[in-house]
Amino acid sequence: MNGTRGxxxxxxACATAAALAPAGVTAQTPVDCEHASPYFDLTFPxxxxxxxxxEIREVYPxxxxxxMEEAREYPxxxxxxxxxxxxxxxxxxxxxxxxxxxxxxxxxxxxxxIEGRVDRVYRVYSESxxxxxxxxxxxSVWGLAPILEQGLSEEALLGAVDAALKTFPSxxxxxxxxxxxxxxxxxxxxxxxxxxxxxGELRAAAKEKADSSQAVTIQLADQRARVAQAESRVALExxxxxxxxxxxxxxxxxxRDNPWIAGKHEIAVAExxxxxRSAQAAYxxxxxxxxxxxxxxxGKGDDRR
Numbered sequence: 001m002n003g004t005r006g007x008x009x010x011x012x013a014c015a016t017a018a019a020l021a022p023a024g025v026t027a028q029t030p031v032d033c034e035h036a037s038p039y040f041d042l043t044f045p046x047x048x049x050x051x052x053x054x055e056i057r058e059v060y061p062x063x064x065x066x067x068m069e070e071a072r073e074y075p076x077x078x079x080x081x082x083x084x085x086x087x088x089x090x091x092x093x094x095x096x097x098x099x100x101x102x103x104x105x106x107x108x109x110x111x112x113x114i115e116g117r118v119d120r121v122y123r124v125y126s127e128s129x130x131x132x133x134x135x136x137x138x139x140s141v142w143g144l145a146p147i148l149e150q151g152l153s154e155e156a157l158l159g160a161v162d163a164a165l166k167t168f169p170s171x172x173x174x175x176x177x178x179x180x181x182x183x184x185x186x187x188x189x190x191x192x193x194x195x196x197x198x199x200g201e202l203r204a205a206a207k208e209k210a211d212s213s214q215a216v217t218i219q220l221a222d223q224r225a226r227v228a229q230a231e232s233r234v235a236l237e238x239x240x241x242x243x244x245x246x247x248x249x250x251x252x253x254x255x256r257d258n259p260w261i262a263g264k265h266e267i268a269v270a271e272x273x274x275x276x277r278s279a280q281a282a283y284x285x286x287x288x289x290x291x292x293x294x295x296x297x298x299g300k301g302d303d304r305r
Contacts, residue, residue: 033061033062033119036060036062038060038062038085038086038119039083039084039085040059040060040083040084040085041059041081041082041083041084042055042056042059042079042080042081042084042089043079043080043081044076044078044079044080044081045078046076046077046078047075047076048072048073048074048075048076049067049071049072049073049074049076049093049107049124050067050072050073051076052076052089052093053065053067053124056086056089056090060086062119063086063122064086064114064119064120064121064122065086065090065121065122065123065124066121066122066123066124067124068123068124068125068126070125070126070127070128071107071124071125071126074093074097074105074107074126075097076093079092086120086122087109087111087120087122090109090122090124091109093107093109093124094107094108094109095107098168098169098170098188098190099128099169100169103128104128105126105127105128106126106127106128107124107125107126108124108125108126108127109122109123109124109125110122110123110125111123136188136189137172137186137187137188138186138187138188138189138192139184139185139186140184140185140186140187140192140195140196141182141183141184141185142182142183142185142195142196142199143180143181143182143183144157144176144181144182144183144199145181146203146206147199147202147203147206148181149206150205150206150209151209152202152205152206154176154178157202158174158176158183160198160202161174161183161185161195161198161199162174164194164195164197164198165185165187165191165194165195167194168187168188168190168191168194170187170188170191172185172186172187172188172191173185173186173187183195183199216293219293220290220293220294223286223289223290223293224290226286226289226290227283227286227287227290230279230282230283230285230286230287231283233279233282233283234276234279234280234283236279237272237275237276237278237279238276240272240275240276241269241272241273241276243272244265244268244269244271244272245269245272247265247268248262248265248266248268248269251265
């Protein structure tokens with residue numbers, strides 16, 4: 001019996017969705033909601049919640065959405081969504097906004113099960129705060145020195161804060177004390193919360209930059225050590241070549257005419273020279289890496305050869 005009621009309820013829901021569908025989805029073009037994939041792509045250019053629900057129904061006619069009258073004109077920004085469900089798309093618009101009279105409008109979404117089905121019916125509603133009148137304005141202070149020390153200009157930082165505060169209808173007061181690097185903002189709790197989020201993002205970016213710079217500094221120190229080690233090896237192999245050549249040059253005439261003795265010394269010289277060439281090539285590689293790292297950090301490079 002429960003299964004029968006579930007099938008009836010779902011059929012009724014799909015009939016409702018078909019009735020609300022746009023031109024092109026008619027009674028002559030039935031939609032098999034029982035087997036339809038609940039996932040769809042959605043390109044929404046922006047508008048109101050009413051516009052968004054209409055777009056969802058266009059791409060997914062089986063959507064069951066009850067849109068309350070007071071929520072219809074709530075603004076929704078543009079969205080580009082891939083493989084979402086009705087619930088996921090609607091969840092993105094939940095939130096609140098400050099109205100011109102300093103009240104807050106809240107947009108919410110709740111859902112109800114369809115008996116026997118995984119799909120749900122969604123209700124989009126809106127509520128406004130009952131308090132009217134000016135919102136409470138309080139001051140807050142932030143130290144900006146750690147962010148500014150990483151190279152971000154005061155103009156860019158204050159511009160980001162100003163852009164964030166311009167999203168509110170009410171004006172906040174912003175002051176920057178340059179000698180101490182203190183930012184003082186007087187605004188509503190929502191405004192101060194947004195400033196904190198903006199500064200949090202800037203702090204994170206500054207920390208990432210500092211960590212990256214420290215990593216490069218460590219890498220440079222390590223590479224300089226490798227270059228010095230390669231340079232020492234070149235000097236050692238060069239000394240070895242000199243020694244082996246001196247041994248060959250100091251042979252007595254009798255030994256020089258002896259193929260075995262002379263050949264042994266000539267092989268030692270050749271091996272020493274080969275080791276020297278290898279050490280010089282290794283040095284050039286390490287020195288090239290050091291130059292690249294130094295130039296990447298904004299330096300003049302390393303001219304050692």
